[in-house]
Amino acid sequence: MASLKIAPLKNPSLSLSSKSRLPYAFSATFPNDLRFSRSSHLHGRFLIVTASAASFSNKPTVLVAEKLGEAGVTLLKQFADVDCSYNLSPEELCTKISLCDALIVRSGTEVNRELFESSGGRLKVVGRAGVGIDNVDLAAATEHGCLVVNAPTANTVAAAEHGIALLAAMARNVAQADASIKAGKWQRNKYVGVSLVGKTLAVLGFGKVGSEVARRAKGLGMHVIAYDPYAPADRARAIGVELISFEEAIATADFISLHMPLTPATSKMLNDETFAKMKKGVRIVNVARGGVIDEEALVRALDAGIVAQAALDVFTDEPPQQDSKLVRHERVTVTPHLGASTMEAQEGVAIEIAEAVVGALKGELAATAVNAPMVPAEVLTELKPYVELAEKLGRLAVQLVAGGSGVKTVKVSYASSRAPDDFDTRLLRAMITKGIIEPISSVYVNLVNADYTAKRRGLRITEECIHLDGSPESPLESIQVQIANVESKFASAISESGEIKVEGQVKDGIPHLTKVGSFEVDVSLEGSIILCRQVDQPGMIGKVGSILGEENVNVSFMSVGRIAPRKQAVMAIGVDEQPRKESLKRIGDVPAIEEFVFLKL
Numbered sequence: 001m002a003s004l005k006i007a008p009l010k011n012p013s014l015s016l017s018s019k020s021r022l023p024y025a026f027s028a029t030f031p032n033d034l035r036f037s038r039s040s041h042l043h044g045r046f047l048i049v050t051a052s053a054a055s056f057s058n059k060p061t062v063l064v065a066e067k068l069g070e071a072g073v074t075l076l077k078q079f080a081d082v083d084c085s086y087n088l089s090p091e092e093l094c095t096k097i098s099l100c101d102a103l104i105v106r107s108g109t110e111v112n113r114e115l116f117e118s119s120g121g122r123l124k125v126v127g128r129a130g131v132g133i134d135n136v137d138l139a140a141a142t143e144h145g146c147l148v149v150n151a152p153t154a155n156t157v158a159a160a161e162h163g164i165a166l167l168a169a170m171a172r173n174v175a176q177a178d179a180s181i182k183a184g185k186w187q188r189n190k191y192v193g194v195s196l197v198g199k200t201l202a203v204l205g206f207g208k209v210g211s212e213v214a215r216r217a218k219g220l221g222m223h224v225i226a227y228d229p230y231a232p233a234d235r236a237r238a239i240g241v242e243l244i245s246f247e248e249a250i251a252t253a254d255f256i257s258l259h260m261p262l263t264p265a266t267s268k269m270l271n272d273e274t275f276a277k278m279k280k281g282v283r284i285v286n287v288a289r290g291g292v293i294d295e296e297a298l299v300r301a302l303d304a305g306i307v308a309q310a311a312l313d314v315f316t317d318e319p320p321q322q323d324s325k326l327v328r329h330e331r332v333t334v335t336p337h338l339g340a341s342t343m344e345a346q347e348g349v350a351i352e353i354a355e356a357v358v359g360a361l362k363g364e365l366a367a368t369a370v371n372a373p374m375v376p377a378e379v380l381t382e383l384k385p386y387v388e389l390a391e392k393l394g395r396l397a398v399q400l401v402a403g404g405s406g407v408k409t410v411k412v413s414y415a416s417s418r419a420p421d422d423f424d425t426r427l428l429r430a431m432i433t434k435g436i437i438e439p440i441s442s443v444y445v446n447l448v449n450a451d452y453t454a455k456r457r458g459l460r461i462t463e464e465c466i467h468l469d470g471s472p473e474s475p476l477e478s479i480q481v482q483i484a485n486v487e488s489k490f491a492s493a494i495s496e497s498g499e500i501k502v503e504g505q506v507k508d509g510i511p512h513l514t515k516v517g518s519f520e521v522d523v524s525l526e527g528s529i530i531l532c533r534q535v536d537q538p539g540m541i542g543k544v545g546s547i548l549g550e551e552n553v554n555v556s557f558m559s560v561g562r563i564a565p566r567k568q569a570v571m572a573i574g575v576d577e578q579p580r581k582e583s584l585k586r587i588g589d590v591p592a593i594e595e596f597v598f599l600k601l
C-alpha cells in the first residue's frame with residue numbers, strides 16, 4: 001500500500017467520462033486499484049482512500065451477488081471489473097456495495113433501502129437477472145438515482161415449461177409416487193391421478209409466462225380461460241383463450257395457474273375468501289411468487305378439501321421453514337424456485353442482463369429499465385446536443401438567482417416545428433432539473449430521479465411546446481427556461497414579465513446561449529461566461545478583454561446584445577479559466593459597467 005489519506009469528495013467520482021453529460025453517465029468510477037470504504041460517522045461525504053502502488057484501471061466494478069450464467073460474466077468482464085461473490089450476508093453486501101457501480105442479483109437477494117444508503121451514491125445500476133423485481137425496493141432505487149433493469153424475456157419459456165411440468169406432475173402424483181417407491185413401497189392404487197384433457201384451466205396473469213402456459217395447456221387438450229385486467233383481448237383471442245373476470249375464473253376452474261407479479265394489489269390474492277368461492281377439488285399451480293397466496297389459508301383449504309392438490313415453486317419466505325405445514329402437506333408438490341432454472345434460460349438471462357447493465361454503465365438508455373422512462377436510442381441520438389443545452393440553460397438560470405430566493409417555479413418552453421405529440425420532453429426536462437438542482441445542492445440528478453428530486457424539493461416545472469411553421473427536420477428550434485418569483489443577482493436577466501429568462505439554440509451541433517432577459521446574445525455554451533451590462537459605447541470589448549488578458553484568462557468569444565445603439569447592452573464573454581476575484585472586481589470597476597456576473601457552465 002502506497003499511501004493513506006482522507007479525501008473530502010462531493011461526488012464519489014474521480015473522473016467523469018465524456019458521456020457524463022448524458023443522464024445515465026455511470027462511467028465515472030474510481031480507478032480499480034483504489035480501495036476505499038465509507039466512513040459512516042462522516043455521513044458518506046468523505047471517503048477514506050487507500051491507494052495501492054499497482055496500476056490503475058478505469059473500469060467500473062460490477063458485483064454479481066448470485067449465480068449468473070458464464071456467458072453473462074464473460075460479457076461483463078469485457079467492460080468491467082467483475083466481482084462474483086455469492087452467498088454474502090446482508091451486512092457483507094452493505095459493506096461491499098460502496099465499492100460497486102453496478103449490482104446483479106436474482107430472486108434471492110433483498111435489494112433494500114439500507115443497501116442503497118450504504119452505497120454512498122456510487123451504485124448506479126441494479127440488474128435483476130430475471131423478471132420479478134419484488135425483491136428490489138424500486139422507490140429507494142429511484143430516490144438514490146439508481147437505475148433498475150431486468151431481463152424480462154429470456155426465462156419466459158423455462159417458467160412456462162416448469163408450470164406445465166408441475167401441472168402434469170401434480171395431476172399424476174409423480175413426486176409422491178417417486179418418494180413412495182424410494183421408501184420401498186409399491187402403491188399403485190394410492191396414486192391414481194386425474195386427467196388434464198377436457199378440464200378447465202384458469203390462467204391468472206396472462207402476460208408472457210401466462211400466455212405460454214395457456215398455449216401449451218391448449219395443446220394438452222385443456223379448456224383455457226384467463227383473468228388479467230391489463231391483458232389485450234386480441235392476444236387472448238389469438239391463442240384461443242377467453243378473458244373473463246376473476247370471480248368467474250376461480251369459480252369455474254378445475255386447475256388454476258398463477259402468473260401475475262407480486263405487487264400490493266396481488267399480495268395474498270388467493271385467501272380464505274377466494275378459496276371459498278372455488279370449485280371443490282380445484283388444483284393450484286404457483287410458479288409466480290409465494291406471496292400471491294395466503295399460505296396459511298391454502299393449508300386450511302387443502303385440509304377442508306376445497307383444494308385437492310397444489311404444486312408450488314415459490315414461497316412467501318424462501319427457503320420456507322423446514323417444518324412448514326404447507327411444504328410437508330401430502331397433497332402438495334414443491335420445487336425450490338426452479339422456474340427459470342434451465343441451462344438455456346440461465347445463459348439467456350445472463351446475456352440479457354449483462355448487456356443491459358453494460359449499456360447502462362456506458363450511459364446508454366436501457367430498453368429494460370424498470371424505474372425510468374424509456375427513450376429509444378434513435379431519439380436519444382437526435383436529442384443529444386439539446387440534452388446538453390437543456391442542462392446548461394438550467395445551470396445558467398439558477399446561477400442568476402440572488403441568494404436567499406428559493407427556486408420554486410420553473411417554466412420551460414420548447415419551440416419546435418414538430419407536432420408536440422412527436423416530441424418527448426422527459427429527457428430534456430430531467431436535464432434542466434439536473435442543471436437547476438445540482439449547483440445548489442449535493443444531490444446527484446439523472447433521468448431516474450429527476451422528477452422525484454424536483455418534487456421533493458418543491459420545485460414545480462411546467463412545460464409548453466410552441467409550434468413553429470417550417471420543416472420538422474431538426475427536433476427543436478430553441479429552449480427557453482424561466483424562473484419565476486425570484487430576485488436576480490443580474491437584473492438584466494429579468495424579462496419584461498418579471499422572470500429570470502435564458503434561451504438557447506443548437507447551432508452546428510453546439511449549444512448556444514441566444515437570449516438573456518430581453519437581450520439577444522450569441523455565445524457558445526462552453527467553458528464559463530461573464531455577463532456584463534453597460535451603456536453601449538466604443539472600446540468596452542477592448543477594456544474588459546485587456547483586463548482578462550493581463551490576468552492571464554483566455555477569452556474564447558465575446559458577443560454584445562443591445563436594445564439600440566448607445567443604449568443599454570449586455571456583453572457575454574466566454575472564458576476558459578475561472579478569473580480570480582480580483583480580476584472580476586477590476587471588471588466591475590470599469591465605470592461604464594453597471595452590473596456583471598460570472599457563471600460556471
Ligand SMILES: NC(=O)C1=CN([C@@H]2O[C@H](COP(=O)(O)OP(=O)(O)OC[C@H]3O[C@@H](n4cnc5c(N)ncnc54)[C@H](O)[C@@H]3O)[C@@H](O)[C@H]2O)C=CC1
Pocket residue numbers: 131132133152155156159204205206207208209210227228229230231259260261262265266287288289313314337338339340341
Ligand atoms: N418461478 C420462477 O422462477 C419465475 C417466476 N416468474 C414470475 O412470474 C411473473 C410473471 O412473469 P411474466 O409473465 O414474464 O411477466 P409479465 O409482466 O409478462 O406478465 C405479468 C402479467 O400479470 C398481469 N397482472 C398484473 N396485475 C395483475 C392482477 N392484479 N391480476 C391478474 N393479472 C395481473 C399483468 O397484466 C401481466 O400481463 C413474474 O412477475 C415473476 O414473479 C417469472 C419467471 C420465472
Ligand SMILES: O=C(O)C(=O)COP(=O)(O)O
Pocket residue numbers: 106107108129130131132133155337338339340341
Ligand atoms: O425471473 C423471475 O422472476 C424468477 O423468479 C426467477 O428467479 P431466479 O432468477 O431463478 O432467482
